[in-house]
Amino acid sequence: MDTTSGTTAFEDWDGSIAGARALQAALARKVRLEDDFASPPRLIAGFDVGFEDGGETTRAAAVLLDGDSAELRHACVARVPTSMPYVPGLLSFRELPALFAALALLPETPDLVFVDGQGIAHPRRLGIAAHFGVVTGLPCIGVAKKPLVGTADGVLGDERGARVPLRHRGEQIGWLLRSKPICLPLVVSPGHRVSMTTAVEMTMRYVGRYRLPEPTRQADAVASRRPGAAPVV
Template sequence: MQIQIPESWPKTAAEAIALQKALAPEVITQDQLPDPIRLVAGVDAGYEEAGQTTRAAVVVLSFPDLAPVDEALVRCPTTFPYVPGLLSFREVPAVLEALAQLKTEPDIILCDGQGIAHPRRLGIASHLGVICDRPTIGVAKSRLIGTHAELPPEKGAWVPLMDKGDRIGAVLRSRTNTRPLYISTGHKISLETALDLVLRCTPKYRLPETTRYSDRLASSGTRQSALQQVQQGDLFNQK
């Protein structure tokens, strides 16, 4: 996959915040998707050596059957500290290196993190989408900002996530009576389409298959293919 990796990255929190504010207006919150969607990808990152090394994984799945077709795992020096709201500057450099190793180009990328559900409307999914000029969705396991009404317990139920009068995302019940997911536009996709795609990528468990595959690869730190995981039955025995 062809990726134009930035030549330099911010070194301080002030520089990073300034860049977020500059890039946020470039985020597109309407659908600009290929038709049909054939490939979806999940990206995730983990750390080694007490955080000194970032381990980024990307797994590409066919859509809508969600079978793994490509993957990449890279390790890069961690160059930015952990600062709430600035996660993308810590993880995106390694994620871009992983995406560049793919032999197939996904139509859309689901990120384990926020899209515009972010104080400056540029979480990791939006930042990655703008850099790659590709549709992205933020699929977060916890809330960063915003308020919402009570969520019904049934799978597929969702309520708007609001901040300062803006609808910044949705709180989605991806599986009945489980903790919700926090879905937001990353880039080039509407919230309604993002919710539909996330649910179609989540046939059985709480997390979409894109997240489950990429998280497993990033967390294990081994170059075991997603296909091998399926054959061994390891991945699908985890809830």
């Protein structure tokens, strides 16, 4: 895949909002929800996006962590001109170009990827994590801080690891996961080549002492330029 143009994922897109929704519906059919990745993963990755210049520049962070120890192995940042405004439901059209640029900077291909945002927990089942997975072919999991659509199927427990299905139009599209006591639950959903059950289990597997799982937390720190973030190479 050519990750330099920044438009690779949208070759069939006519540029319209209706066209974007149609493309999502078509790509959603290519999402695979069966586990299909090296398990246990040897190398995992985290992706997140931030902005500069009042939004004119999109900054994407990609980090690589050891799949066993969760130790940080690599961190990089890519910058691309922002090409679209934020439209609820069409986030991937705004942020994917930067994510592809960041992916191209990684020295190795991860076995499993965590993206900040929804997987299939989306109106047309193609949140940014699912879109990224289908286009790159990489196993992906979406970890969002709040839901876009869907309602909790039951009452979420207070203890660490408690989870409840997130449903939409009669089907489970993800989970509400209490990764840490007292904190608001995370919204976890499969993106591509990962099952519903494995999506939550892998997420909890990499949750340390913070609300976000390490891959996403590290990428978030780099993308948001927080002090203490991993030095970018």
